[in-house]
Amino acid sequence: MRTYRPSWRGGLLAALALVSALAPHPASAGWPPAPDADMADPANWPNDPGYGYADDRDGQWNYFSFLPPAAPGVERRAGEVASGMSIDLAWRVSIGDPRVVIAVTDSGIHWEKPDLVDKAYLNRRELLTHKPFLAGGVPCGGDGDLAGFDCNGDGVLSVSDYAISVPLPAGDRNGNGVLDAGDLILAYSDGIDDDGNGYVDDISGWDFMKNDNDPYDDTRYGHGTGEAEDSSSQANNGIAKAGACPRCMFLPLRVGDSFIGDVQAFGESVVYATDSGAKVVQCALGTLNMTRFAQAALDYAYEKNVLVVTSMADENSRHHNMPAASNHTLPVHAIQFDGPSARASRSFLDFHPCSNYGGQNFLSASGTSCSSEATGQLSGIAGLLYAAAQKYNTVPQLSPGEAHSIFFFTADDIDVPESREPGSIYRFSQPGFDQRFGYGRVNAARALEAIRDGRIPPAVDIVSPRWFEVLYKDRASGPIEIRGTIAAPRANAYDFVVEWASGVQPLEEDFGKHVLAQRLNVDPTVVTGAAEPLARLDVRNVSPNHTRDIDSPRGENDRTITVRVRAVAHYGGAIGDVTGEMRRTYYVHSDPDLAAGFPLWLGDSIEASPKMADLDGDGVREIVVPTGGGKIHALRLTKTGHAELPGFPFKTNPLDGLASPPIDGAPSHAAAPGYASGKVSLDLAREGFMNAPAIADLDGDGVVEIVATSFAGTIYVLGPDGSQRAGFPYRLPRVPSCPRALDMPAPSGPCMDEDQRITRGAFASPVLVDLDLDGRLDIVQAAFDGKLYALDASGAPLPGFPVEIRHDPEKNPSVRSRILTTPAVADFNGDGVMDLVVGSNERLGASGQFGAVSVVDGRGTLAEGGPILSGWPVTMSSFQIFPLVAEGVPNSPVVARFEGSLAAVAHGNVSMPFVLPADPGAQTSLGAQPANLLPVRPDPDVPGGLLRGLEPSSVYGPLSLASRPDAMLPLFSSPSVGDIDQDGVPDVIASGASLLLASTLQGNAAGGGEHLLAAWSGKTGAMLPGSPFLLEDFTFFNNHAIADLDGDDYPEIITGSGGYFLHAYDGCGREPAGFPKFTGQWIASTAAVGDLDGDGTLEVAAGTRSGFLYVWHTRGRTDGVIAWESFHHDNRNTGNLEVPLDQGTLRKAKAPLTVDTCEEARLPRPLEASGGCDCRAAGRDGGDTRAAALLLVGLAAVLGRRRPARA
Template sequence: MRDRKNTRAAAVLATVCALGGIGGAALAGGASAAGCGGFENPCSQETAQQFVYHSVQREDTPNDPKYDQSEPDTQQPPANRSSNFYEEDFDRFGFPSELTPSAIYAVGPNAGKPMVAGFNAAGAWKAERGRPDTVVTILDTGIVWGDTELREQIHLNTGELPYPEHADGSSCGTFDCNGDGVVNVSDYAQDPRVSLSYAGRTGPTGLITGQDLIHAFGACQIESATHLISQCVTGQHFDNDHNGFANDIAGWNFFDNNNEPADLSSYFAAERHGTGRAGDVADKGNDGVGSIGVCPHCQVMPVRIWDTFVSDANTFALGILYATDNGAKVIEGANGSLYHSAFAESASQYAYDHGVVQTFSGDDLNTGNHNYPANYGHAMLIQGTVPDTAGLGKENKQWLEGEKLCGFSGQPVCFGSNAPVQTFFRGANTTQYGGKSSISMEGATGSVNTSKAAGAAGLVVSAGLDHGIALRPDETRELLEQTAERVLTGNTEGTGVPDPAANPALPPDEQWTPHFGWGRANVGAAVGAVLSGDIPPEAAIAAPDWYAPLTGSNVEITGLARARFATGGQFHWKLMWGAGEAPSSWTTASEGDSNGTITDFGSIDLNAVRAALATFVVPPDSGGPTFAAGEPNPFQNEFTVQLEVNGQGIPLTGIDRRVLDAFSDPTLAPGYPKRMGTGGESPTRYVDLTGNNVQELVVPTEDGLVHAFKPDGSELPGWPVHTETEQAALGHTGSPGLAALGLPREPPRGPLIADLASNGSSDVIVAAGIHIYAWQGNGQPVPGFPVSSNPAFCGPALEKLEISHPKCGFLAAPALAHLEGAGKGPDIVEPSLDGHLYAWRADGTPVPGYPVALVDPAEVAKGEQMVAESINEAAIGDLTGSGHDDIVVASNEVYGAGKVGEEVNFSGITSGAAGSTARLYAIDGATGKIMPGWPVKLPGIIQNVLPLVGPGQDAEIAKIGGETVIVASVTGGALKELKPNGEEARTMRQEGSGAFGASSDASDKSGALNLFESASVGDLLGSGTLDVVKYELSLSDAANLLLVSQNFPYNHLIGAWDGTTGAPLPSYPTVTDDFQFLSANDIAKIDPTLPSNQIVAGTGLGLLHAYDGATGHDVPGFPKETGGWLAAPAALSFDGRMADMTREGYLFQWQTSAPACQSQWPTFRHDQQDSGNYNHDGTPPDAPEAVTLTALKKGKYRLTFTAPGDNGPCGTPASYRTLVNGAQVNLGLKPVAGGSTFSAEVTLSSKARTLSIQAIDAAGNIGKAATVAVPRAG
């Protein structure tokens, strides 16, 4: 039995988060009228919601204690009972709870009746409890084999197993050895070949698990005709069923690329996450213990794709292909991918084409941005509803009152744990909202709701199979959406401020809302519709992409309309559009009748759309952030396209919808935005690759390509280049999915531009997967590259739950350093996911002393060391004046934090988790040793909520007030400046009203919280004083994330502080649109007419701002619109071009008035060498232009050229280097200012054939050479 009760500060919240359950018995489907009784053979097959306390749903209930242990009429024995409503699985109910008499429908078809507490799984169970051949794949952290309620629910691949044997060693001659109609581990319970005692076993004592079968048969070759073992060879593997995966008996582990999907190393809020999701789907029900899964007769296929729910997109996609090819009917993914790849999108399409339903989650941070993989076209984005008192326990009450967040003017009253429930229709704040919302389940987090939705889909699919119908994914989706209980204004009222809901006067096809989608699922109604044959027509929009930025005059809409179950196949289709995500009025674009298949729905006039949007006012959203008054709304140019298909004789309408963006921008460069077809999570760079002083745009994309675009948008010859195959895909070429799609490549991170040969070249260096790649300007690989991480530092042997979670490869961008001294060649520095810091010389050989283990020696001495990732970019600089670069880098170690549980929750805010500390290291560059005073312990309150992305941020180095400092922050902790010895210099003010300048436009001044973003440093006011800039979240949203049912007004903020005092600048923080997550801001001169500089800030809602340092408001011409999620800082060129790319895969380039040679923090990590150091000069001079050499007499020549600058064309270089016939010769040339004409008389030998000139700046950066032929005398 799994007890998910949490007695920490957020006990109520944790209980709601833990509404999972365990699964059921062996047989599928409906009940027999004769001899009925009990959960497995109920006397009623009524699937509809019940609106009285005592109904058929209170009969023949499952005997699992948590199901209804708090109801007065529960059949549970007294020892199992509870008086706390939140301790039972009310989310499964299709009836009102007797404990919530104040919850009454106010409007709609059920006005005046008691509110149904849940999504009506209870009604569905009267007719359908799932089938074992309805397999739900869980793409997550793997499976905990010790979970007894999932033990018999694990799907077994009989193609990799021999027939089971009886205790005497005789073959059963069938896989269903015990004859119960289901193949599972119990069929092998008596098999003498299966041991329950061996090293590494994690299953329950005396009970067989899938792990035991893997141990017994995981190295065996099976004869396909006889299902007998041919041979077993330790250390070898056999692909017996030829599916591309050897000995995949019970799922697959893509994280370690082996056949053991055990959860070895999940941690923080992801601990046991995959097992929790599997339990929500199919915990074995009616067994007298624990909970019950939504589809208790379904089986689950565990696929370990990562050790957190923030994962690699390509391993997730490999899991999609594996699930599809191996019989899954539903794929569940409570996951946020680190990036969007073309491969992952193709995998999702592959699953859809093969009839597989996909239920995916958004993020858990109450945002309207576009999370992947849920943003893929045919995936269902699942939302959640909760009661209005969820989280309002007494512990939270004390914290809220202490922070003056409630019980005060304009704020809700803080209730204790006995507050009456008045509504079940509050949007769960630890989910996501927005235009793609499908349905809501009852539950607090995106994760639990996604798995519950997968269980619901399993019930619907099973009902179809019971009647010989293989439902298409759109039919299953529509059955759940169009039977969902609409969330109506009036029914959301209760404690606190409700979320926007649907107008009860509108028809059902116009009652979609961003926070609830089509409403809370009514699973009984969906199953009932299948049983009655009321299967809606298929309506699907295929193109354009979700949230596509449309700048043309029209847009073509393609997709699918078909009515398989309509009379004669006849249907009417209609394509409509309306302004906003939830239009209040619609325009019909096209319509027609058919009895076949329609795929082209014509075009929509975008000029008409823009005209409608010009007068459209985005409705206020009490569940979202408060935007600054008078500033552009990021949703302003969104419009919705809706396809409706009505089938003859079918009462349910098939509907699909898609939100798009229509805007125009005269500053966009011709040919932009470019649809790249893959994510733009990595930063772009402008760099001159050819030596013509024209910068190309270097664009890494998540499909493993690195592009180099010329100013006209064409690709530079020799580009794009590409990375190698991702490791998790190796060895699986026999997979049908991979055969169809091809193998994924390693996704590149931000590009480092370096002169590895110290000759003025521009090499492009990226980290991708387990490799560091380097290409020359012509696209050819740099000799010695790629190099890779050490495979001995990662893998199953090093993985341990909670404390040891190394991963192979890299996530941070590399940086350039001179670790061995300024006179030595450049080195490449790269933090690794395996918990080490690597450094290579320019020839690809390791720097002596590296890699360095980033593990706190003090914790090692205490025996409490944590092996954690380092995902953050390094900062490079000479911290002690020793003549060589040092390295400052964070790790994801967190010590002293309590357990969060299986879900995201923010209970650490109230529970004193400030005692937890992360680590920031300073490494002596020359020795690779940790410097004295380091690592620094950085305390924070919620560092352990979001695994992988949560604890630390990138550090920055700058001279502030004449002293070198390190700017550092941690999730939920302070933003500080540290001295080179690790001591604190000062802290930026983020607490209470002192966190806000006098002219700040923030409306919520409760204080601010650091999350996952990094800082930048620059002179915003033009005063000569350096300022620190960073995203922050107003504290009231922390309350929303903690309480989940409440909607405190809050702001997303960009903070700016005087670096010498820590005080906020007068106009800061300024209100922005959304989170920045793992990104940061540029600081640059965008408007040359102003004395101040600007903060260039992109967010998850797609606006690219240029906030003025003096006013905090956008300068004219900003913000720029993209319609997507800007996950990386913008890039600026010397000629005023600005580029950025969205996660959705659209590359933008604008022409601005920004001057050349920006001096502040104009690009990702300050400069093209990724130094993260304000005082570092990482920009080489330009090449000389218009070089002429005129022969005079007696070996003398007149040399003239247009001079390069120090930084590109600007300033004066320190020296010129001249080469005659390729050999360096000092001609004594004295530099002049960039852009001016250089002219000097030089003397050359009679053997001189070529003369090359390069500029060198004071930092040693070498510009590209300009070469001229030496003219012959006479």
């Protein structure tokens, strides 16, 4: 039988390797430290080689309660006494407890890591029939639950008990040279759910991505392994570094193959962790969605006293990372030292540019690896906190609400006065809470001492309104309820006050002016808020006016208020009073353009772009909106609000692991306690959508269908009544993990491993096009298994499909990659059959910083010469900034005709858009400019000479308000095309970031850099007069709607970002009256435009990641210019400007827009590159390409500091 991997010499050699890895090293005599140990004395350090500092290494500076000696000539900033979080002092109280389990929800685990091998939690109930034995078959010792397991007598069930078992159970089944928990999973999985928890053979965690019992990191990304090391590595074993909680155990829960993934898998993992007895959930994730199911899981964990630590994200931005911006989480970000090394640094309180900020940024944790490391470190410290609670017999159990306030009020306040001075190199801070640093730097020692001394604060919780909700003064009919709870069962009594103050970071003295509720001496048996609201807020009487904060230069927080609930527990005696609190950020706003009944909260996040179509045949369009939680809404506007069409909302299939009966042979965990109890509703656990639907008459019967594809990989086709069409849903094929056991046979089809980074699922939107020329539309779907699928209206695959997209399969036969891009449709070879333009996540070049775009023949594999058209693929630079969403070419290409030439427009991450004709011409190297690139333009330096392509991104339009000198290159989002200047030739639109922003991300500069939206003339290649336009944050996943919203015959580019606003810029940089539109939330979807109320004027609809659907009335008309009505151009998602829309026209203005016809945008010019900080953009000539190169270099430096993949 052919095996999947070469055999490893298992058995005895594996045992020797493991015994060597686990053998005790000479321990430090001072470990664990005594209660009065001097932790600056190396004699009291653990003997891990990476712990201590030296001239050539920083050591674990972020653990120190002291300042390591400064290098010669370095003067430390006055007032700082510690470089880190005083974890070393906390170890004098506790080094953890194996009963405290930290659930690491991430990319899975490298089982063989020597510092983690013996720390993986083993589920003894699944091993009761597989106990280890001593020589001669003698049972091992142990008491209680450990009876028969504790072979080495250390009081803990771990792999080391099996390592000394004689004989070895089955040797090294996974072939990594070490006996580890992965080997036990392979050896002892018997198909029986021994513990009856709903998960068969969950010996050491679970894989919620693949729905199996081995959470191994099959792509070897390593992020989850690094997280486990941060929180849970062994200490004083002579290996690597110490984890924050060296005696805690970790439970590996794989929710994706990186830190980016589906929140539904995270929700499943939280329920599992809670049911498995974990005390801490470690979540260094940025999920693609946020759902009611995930929130229900977080609520379940909170109720069961499980603390969930979450990451603020890594982009030095304000956008609200998920699931951190949810109820019942503890968000944290990173701070660092400000020099090249710890010893050469002046301060250890520097905001890490690989972190986000905002009102939900509760805590700062020290580390150099972004918010991910901060999450791991705080999770380990939380493990210490719960271990201390075990040690000091804290009864009742410590609650997450109490833990929150312990961390808040024991933190080291970060108040750097010089940060408030003009030109400061430090990010703004102030006394008390601020959005850059939260309550301050975590102080582990003080937190544990609070447990030791019984100084446990009240548990304060706010659940409604939701984080970052906009409260509309002009819509309010009465006071808004503030809901939550306050509990202090350990105290003699407690007081509380609910109050609000203006801004995202009010000073202490700003509170007290607006008290909403207050009570004194509440009986400790009373849980305030359990039956009634905590308070009521009448927004009609609220003015959010305040001095604009320095981190909101474009007014992002102008409408902000902070609601704070503070409680004081009265203990008396030596303990005295102990304070706890919780806060929420809201906005107070008015908008007369909002349609009645909007914004509408749909319960789940809205990453999918809405569409508008007439579903019920009344001549007026409805809004079709899929959600991240698995619903498709179809809403009509009414005079008083909105109404759902009959049969809607449609609900997708249950998640594979929670379907009953099971789907596609996958196991079901519906009997798990969290679900069986009803605490977490299975009805919420459904396949979610991250992409736009497609809407058209598929089968030619005169009735439209809605086609939508879930992130999990199921294609749904619905009628206008919400019923499913015959032949659907259609499930894309499963892609399992490649076999781990050496003796297992090779799979019959593709599987997921380090080279084949593929899985079941889809991010691309479905595309509707007639490929087989039968007069009916077919469904094209790009998928996570690296293939393009094509189905007819009955769900039958078209001949010639699927087509696998690979750059050079002969050179790299084992490499397979996902596809994120939505294909664009056009007939490139003139054979009458539409072809498909598509990018792939395949990373090219030695460093993986290139990608490719291909044109697939519409006949697929039946085409003569193969499925890829001659001259393609075209490669382009594309930086691997994030896994999944920013690697290879994840940005969807589009198509238009430029002065008679049909061309695709595509760009990678941090690369200029290429305008590529059907014959793009030769490339001299990866990413080189193709020979036939468009447009063709005069060379200003060579008389009669010609240049090809768009002008360099450093050449801004003369009316642009963007700072210069600088440069703009696209990033994270997809292009659009449309005739913005009305000269008869489409223009190229893309959004991204400036060079100065990239340089700011590299270092500790306190300001500078911009988020930009650019438009290049398709005729001249030059930026339009007002381009690039200013945005407030990154644009992820979307492209840009184009329509005239003010009736002046010049269209606006409509786009949102993570910075709360939906903008509508014309080519001059002007916005219609009432724009930009404020949402207070992250907009990742593309807006849709159309007439929703039948009055002949346009509405604009957009969703937010917080789950709110917005609809605004505009002065634009249905017979005006509408070039790009929604994501990927039209309701069929063709991405082709030439496909006719059933509204508007492409050109209407009497004369092209020029500088002379523009009025300057009526916006205040922002700080120039030299203002607001001590940083400047690198100098460059306007017309050369050095700016692009500098930006690439700048982002390359950033990549090394972002969440690293850990080997």
